[in-house]
Amino acid sequence: MITAVACAGVLSACGEDDSATSEGVRSSAGVAVTSVQEGAEGAASSVQSAASSVAERAGDWFDDAKLGAFVTAFRAAYPNLSADRETQSIEAIVTETCPLIEDGADDAEVNAKVGELATNGSAVPTEDQAARIAQLVRVACG
Secondary structure, eight states: OHHHHHHHHTOSOOOSOHHHHHHHHHHHHHHHHHHHHHHHHHHHHHHHHHHHHHHHHHHHHHHHHHHHHHHHHHHHHOHHHHTTOOHHHHHHHHHHHHHHHHTTOOHHHHHHHHHHHHOBTTBOOOHHHHHHHHHHHHHHHO
């Protein structure tokens, strides 16, 4: 069946000489298999590249989601500390405190840094507020 199909589709004329036809079919089949293999390898490479790209973007979206959640919670819980404040300024509370947390800083050091970064003009967080904000920061860093 394959020989007949290949003969009809690949070769322009099928003659009495089966050895030449068989050789031509084998050669055509080999080229087709190689082409399919190369196509499959290219497709696999493209899929891996796309998956890697999606994973990287997902990581960015996840971090953005955490920062967004922190900013929303901060604005809701501490209106005096967030009044007239740019989003990036509030995000800095997380981005500048996370390295301290990752380096194993103690709670007092983390709370002091959060208090410093959360200060908004004359609105200064109490020690209790700084500790609660630090807890939100820890979640956002995770």
